Amino acid sequence: MSKLSIAVTKHDHIQGNPDAACSLVEYGDYECPACGEVQTIIKRLQAHFGSQMSFVFRNFPLREIHPWAQPAAEVAEFAGSRGRFWEMHDLLFENQESLDDGLFEALILKLDLSGSDLKRARSSDMTKKRIDADFAGGIRSGVNGTPSFFLNGERYDGPTDQESLAALMEQVLISDGD
Amino acid sequence: MPILTAGTKAPNFSLHVTPDQKLSLSELRGKPVVLAFYPADWSPICGDELSVFNEILPELRTYDAELVAISVDGAWCHDAFAKHKHLHFPLLSDFEPKGLTARAYGAYREADGVCERALFVLDKDGLITWSYCSPVAVNPGADGILKALEELPK
Numbered sequence: 001m002s003k004l005s006i007a008v009t010k011h012d013h014i015q016g017n018p019d020a021a022c023s024l025v026e027y028g029d030y031e032c033p034a035c036g037e038v039q040t041i042i043k044r045l046q047a048h049f050g051s052q053m054s055f056v057f058r059n060f061p062l063r064e065i066h067p068w069a070q071p072a073a074e075v076a077e078f079a080g081s082r083g084r085f086w087e088m089h090d091l092l093f094e095n096q097e098s099l100d101d102g103l104f105e106a107l108i109l110k111l112d113l114s115g116s117d118l119k120r121a122r123s124s125d126m127t128k129k130r131i132d133a134d135f136a137g138g139i140r141s142g143v144n145g146t147p148s149f150f151l152n153g154e155r156y157d158g159p160t161d162q163e164s165l166a167a168l169m170e171q172v173l174i175s176d177g178d
Numbered sequence: 179m180p181i182l183t184a185g186t187k188a189p190n191f192s193l194h195v196t197p198d199q200k201l202s203l204s205e206l207r208g209k210p211v212v213l214a215f216y217p218a219d220w221s222p223i224c225g226d227e228l229s230v231f232n233e234i235l236p237e238l239r240t241y242d243a244e245l246v247a248i249s250v251d252g253a254w255c256h257d258a259f260a261k262h263k264h265l266h267f268p269l270l271s272d273f274e275p276k277g278l279t280a281r282a283y284g285a286y287r288e289a290d291g292v293c294e295r296a297l298f299v300l301d302k303d304g305l306i307t308w309s310y311c312s313p314v315a316v317n318p319g320a321d322g323i324l325k326a327l328e329e330l331p332k
Contacts, residue, residue, distance in 0.1 A: 064266075145317055
């Protein structure tokens, strides 16, 4: 069974209580339809488990089959450098069928990332390095497609519907005596 | 028969890589080789698995390693699948006699008539140094391959 080789740290994009008993890490791609679909499920899990879970998103753009995945990841990371990662992340997934420069410009404007433009967002070495590091760490952890999930560091190979994920998380919480 | 394990000489093969060209394992001697047997072109898990392998080609190059994937699909089917997924490594057809190469590696599923989801890493002399057979419904990812390449003597 593959394990998460890069531990979750404060440098991750993390939602929820970092010390929660359930840590869910997703490796995802903004152009991947299955990653778009799973967004709703994650939000429902977060609503259900509250402070018992944390959620981390890491980049795994499949560049060869999804030409807009890398640019979208760059835009999300750029927004992240301005403290607006999750808003951009959600907007990109909500609009994943129309990813292009026009959309990115509109979203940068919408989030009012003042003084920035798309060119600047996409030319940042820091964001590119972060995406490459996410990807390389994902490969080393056995990420095998998108979305890939790790629950408390173990790769989850089961179905990604809400019931299956929730059942597994309940189990983890019970075995933790939480 | 279980899949061949580390320490075994990798059986040679000569399979169609395009409708009019064949590739033999012996042609790759001198370089580490990654052999990825997989059940079927166009199936969702195989597509994901090969797309991930496709993305690690730059890293494989740092080990001077060659990746070839093998299934029982025909060369024209491979051609269409590789174009669809933008794959930049060869897909070999273990098509006639069907599964002959997969059988030699212990990586043939008799009951289903397809290859196992099995990975082999060969050193530059054609010796198997690592092998792994994944449950057919589980995509193994690429971490095992990279670890095995890392452990090859420089």
